[in-house]
Amino acid sequence: MNKLILETQISIDGYIADENGGTGWMVWNWGSDWNWDKDLQAYHTSLHKSVTSILISSQMAQEGFNAHWKQVAQDPTDTRFEFSNHIANSKKFVVTRTLTTETEIPGGWQNVTILKDNLEDDISNLKSHNNGNIIVYGGATLVSSLINSNLIDEFHLIINPIALGQGLPIFKKLTNLKMVNSIPFECGIIVNHYKTEI
DSSP states (O other): OOOEEEEEEEETTSEEEOTTSOOTTSSSOSSSOOOSOHHHHHHHHHHHHTOSEEEEEHHHHHHTHHHHHHHHTTOTTSTTHHHHHHHHHSEEEEEOSSOOTTSOOTTOSTTEEEEOSOHHHHHHHHHHHSSSOEEEEOOHHHHHHHHHTTOOOEEEEEEESOOOSSOEESOOSOOOEEEEEEEEOTTSOEEEEEEEOO
8 A cells, every 4th residue: 555645844833734724833944945954855765766756736736836846847957856856757636626637736737636526535546556655745735635634654844943823733633653764964853753543
């Protein structure tokens, strides 16, 4: 059985974005200035290259997830090239109730499949039949739904050294996790790796 893996940046008080969806508080805000230290960059790249598919929300598809990483992957001198190239070439699944392949999205629908039936059935089917593990980069709504449905097998929480006080959480119910390890990095981030308790 393949695994669904969550990698997300998060504040120390459990938010993945501020109340308005802003992420400017992150040590690295996914932009061109990849100011994580080399060890954290290597961790992220290795984790991403261990999967074959990516799960994203409809909002991320519409905001240009595909187009952004395709563009980054055009420049082999970009420090983000290794993992962005893997993103660009990986199969993507978009969870949506409204989008169709007739809807225009930045980067287009090449190598992108829509999931719009029952989320639990769709993810269970992917885990059974997909060729490899899947990583989810989603907004708070999608990730919370996956957590609430006990569909995520591994959590890689990239904990930024900031407390927001309020914002968009992903944990909205009691969730028991088993710690695999906790790694501090020079840039101030701690990555906590958990597995779902069975």
